[in-house]
Amino acid sequence: MKIDVYYAIMDIISQFGTRNSLKHASVTFPEVDPKTLGSLYAQYYQRRFKKIHFRHTYPDKMEQYYRKYCAKAKKDPSRTLIVRMAEEADIPPCFLAKIIVECYLMQTEYDMEPPPKAAVMQILKDTTRLNDPVMALQVDTCIIADEDYGPYVDTVKHTVGHEYEALLKQDLKEANIAFQDENDLRAKGYDKTPDTILDVPIAVDGFVVNWIESKASFGDEESHQGYLRDQYWSYWNRKLEQR
Structure with a gap:
């Protein structure tokens, strides 16, 4: 890809800032493979989130998210609650779900101490471990809805990486x-x-x-x-x- 095309595509992606940017980029550059556009967006998203990640992980900020969730969940226990809260905060749904799960575990199982990361990740990978069934369903919805962050995305990346390694070895053998x-x-x-x-x-x-x-x-x-x-x-x- 020529560097001027790359910069033009990144301008479109940064202008819209969401996956909707891929539709505009594909219209402007129909010759570019959709998988390439998707990879460019994924890199943009990861780098953008990496820059703002720290703002949302201060203990006070995490507690604020959790209190807001608890207040809303009493009135609105629908499965999309955390997804909508994440959209309002402009952060990945799985990231907000992770914060809420961490705060929940801290208050219910770890005597107000931060839970081990492994415990949080186990729940994100298997929400049946969560004692709150409503929260479990809401976290599940985040995992399914999030195309850019979370355990499903990590699994897809890992699988694709292995696929490309296998293709490389196959080409060398041929x-x-x-x-x-x-x-x-x-x-x-x-x-x-x-x-x-x-x-x-x-x-x-x-x-x-x-x-x-x-x-x-x-x-x-x-x-x-x-x-x-x-x-x-x-x-x-x-x-x-x-x-």
């Missing part, structure tokens, strides 16, 4: 390119490994390729900088070599 994967490298004692390291380097567009990392997301400049810092330089510095 091209008769010998390689070692993460399992092979970890067996040799490496902790951080690329998805595949080639037994014999290949040349692509004049560049020597020693290893290939599969990413099921759009690779913009900020993403690449993060991958370089967290992953790629460790591959380079340690000079992984296949034997």
Whole structure:
């Protein structure tokens, strides 16, 4: 994708700020794959939320959300209550559900102490663990409704990532390119490994390729900088070599 097209698409996404922006972007750029547009929006959403996340996790703010929820739930126990509250606060439904569950556990099971993160995540993954059936249904609704945050989204990302890794290995095998994967490298004692390291380097567009990392997301400049810092330089510095 040309950089000017990328910036134009991101302008549209940031202008609307919701998934509705994808409809406008697809009309303006019909040649761009809808999956690519979806990936761009996902990155925009994650970065935007990362910047404002801290504002909503102060104890006083969390308590405020919980008190508001309890007051509303007495009059409106409908399953969409937390979703609507999240829309009003402009935060992901699953994030608000997580706050409410955490405050609920703190007051009912943990003697006003913050519950372990694992306990909260177990409930988000299995709401039958929640003793309040009305809240459980409302949290379930948040998980189903939230397209950008939460356990379902994490599962989809994880699944897609594995799918792309499998496709990479399949392509290499069909091209008769010998390689070692993460399992092979970890067996040799490496902790951080690329998805595949080639037994014999290949040349692509004049560049020597020693290893290939599969990413099921759009690779913009900020993403690449993060991958370089967290992953790629460790591959380079340690000079992984296949034997």
